[in-house]
Amino acid sequence: MTSSAATQWHDFLRASLTSGTLIRVSVGGYCRRDQSIRKLLVRPVLIREQPMLSFVWRHDTRDITRNLAHEEGLALLAELLGRDFLAATLFTTERTVEIQFRKGRDPRLRVLPPESTEPPSLSHDRPKQRVMPTETRPWMPALGVTTETGTVKAGMEAKHRQIHRFVELLDHLTREAAAVLKKDSEATVSLVDMGSGKGYLTFAAYEFLTREFGTRVRVRGIEVRRELVDLCNRVAAECGFENLRFSAGSIEGYPLESVDIVVALHACDTATDDALARGIEAGAALIIAAPCCHKEIRPQLKAPPALADALRHGILRERHAEFVTDALRAALLEWAGYDTRVFEFISPEHTTKNLMIAAVKRIGQGDRRAMEATVNELVKTYGIEKQRLATHLKFRL
Numbered sequence: 062m063t064s065s066a067a068t069q070w071h072d073f074l075r076a077s078l079t080s081g082t083l084i085r086v087s088v089g090g091y092c093r094r095d096q097s098i099r100k101l102l103v104r105p106v107l108i109r110e111q112p113m114l115s116f117v118w119r120h121d122t123r124d125i126t127r128n129l130a131h132e133e134g135l136a137l138l139a140e141l142l143g144r145d146f147l148a149a150t151l152f153t154t155e156r157t158v159e160i161q162f163r164k165g166r167d168p169r170l171r172v173l174p175p176e177s178t179e180p181p182s183l184s185h186d187r188p189k190q191r192v193m194p195t196e197t198r199p200w201m202p203a204l205g206v207t208t209e210t211g212t213v214k215a216g217m218e219a220k221h222r223q224i225h226r227f228v229e230l231l232d233h234l235t236r237e238a239a240a241v242l243k244k245d246s247e248a249t250v251s252l253v254d255m256g257s258g259k260g261y262l263t264f265a266a267y268e269f270l271t272r273e274f275g276t277r278v279r280v281r282g283i284e285v286r287r288e289l290v291d292l293c294n295r296v297a298a299e300c301g302f303e304n305l306r307f308s309a310g311s312i313e314g315y316p317l318e319s320v321d322i323v324v325a326l327h328a329c330d331t332a333t334d335d336a337l338a339r340g341i342e343a344g345a346a347l348i349i350a351a352p353c354c355h356k357e358i359r360p361q362l363k364a365p366p367a368l369a370d371a372l373r374h375g376i377l378r379e380r381h382a383e384f385v386t387d388a389l390r391a392a393l394l395e396w397a398g399y400d401t402r403v404f405e406f407i408s409p410e411h412t413t414k415n416l417m418i419a420a421v422k423r424i425g426q427g428d429r430r431a432m433e434a435t436v437n438e439l440v441k442t443y444g445i446e447k448q449r450l451a452t453h454l455k456f457r458l
């Protein structure tokens with residue numbers, strides 16, 4: 062950031078920090094490789110009495126935060142602007158200052174009146190915006206997540222975190238899939254949770270969708286274990302959740318004519334493939350899966366020469382089987398017409414089964430032959446002869 066406009070913008074920023082008038086900086090126009098970055102937000106905070114700058118990188122499905130001392134933060138912003146990000150707006154109580162970087166031309170600086178003259182709050186621990194309200198949900202005590210007064214029960218902390226994280230993700234992903242999700246129409250939005258277990262995430266999804274779409278929501282949980290289905294139906298009825306029902310049965314056998322969102326979280330082994338296939342066949346706008354155990358590929362793995370020695374070790378072989386299975390699932394989803402991402406669902410410190418595959422139905426075909434080649438290359442590299450999702454999709458390996 063060397064031009065005079067850029068220097069001026071930076072001077073305004075430094076002056077606002079010194080005078081305590083800085084509210085925030087919003088940085089956009091990301092132009093590097095990480096497709097998931099949406100924008101960067103910077104605001105002043107006090108951490109243990111120390112004035113700092115909090116940098117929040119907004120990604121599609123999560124935020125990454127770094128708190129830096131003022132000088133370090135200013136230096137980082139100077140480095141990023143014009144290189145990684147092409148636009149920034151500085152909000153202070155005295156003025157708003159925009160800068161826009163343009164290819165081959167000097168950056169453009171605009172100084173505007175302040176949006177707000179209210180002094181900034183420096184509290185680091187601002188109440189975290191949760192997509193799911195934190196007050197007592199009636200189904201949470203009924204399913205044993207919290208007490209009647211809303212305290213998380215001992216041993217249920219990880220589940221509680223997972224529920225909140227899932228709803229955050231659902232929020233992000235339904236926005237992403239909005240164009241194919243009938244969000245603006247009056248049609249019913251339907252979600253099927255395959256392998257719903259005790260229903261924690263099904264109830265959370267129901268609540269979230271009801272808040273988003275009102276009564277035009279239909280949520281189903283499919284579960285082989287009858288006692289869990291009965292429990293969930295009882296709790297749904299007690300809570301007055303009219304459009305939430307659970308059915309006993311297998312994922313493979315469930316009649317799925319039309320559905321908007323398919324969820325399969327920790328469905329065992331190839332049950333994940335069955336759920337993905339059902340979602341694809343039904344043309345779901347959004348498919349979300351968190352795979353569990355990966356048994357099908359492991360015995361088939363023929364290591365490429367460079368990996369042969371490494372894959373003698375059980376744990377590496379197991380992890381590699383997981384990697385290959387999920388890479389293949391993601392590639393097959395792409396081939397089947399879905400823009401697909403694989404990312405960490407929750408921190409690995411809580412569970413190692415933390416991978417998530419999220420697939421949004423593509424508008425338009427995409428390059429099917431290239432995607433077919435990707436699957437074939439993967440299959441050839443590892444000598445895979447059989448994979449359940451490929452079988453369902455009639456993709457010849």
Ligand SMILES: C[S@@+](CC[C@H](N)C(=O)[O-])C[C@H]1O[C@@H](n2cnc3c(N)ncnc32)[C@H](O)[C@@H]1O
Pocket residue numbers: 255256257258259260261262283284285286310311312313325326327328329332353
């Ligand atoms: C590990 S639990 C996960 C439950 C829930 N999705 C969650 O993440 O909290 C997996 C559930 O999937 C069910 N399940 C496994 N295979 C299934 C299948 N083929 N059809 C229906 N349910 C299945 C199991 O009975 C079990 O309750």
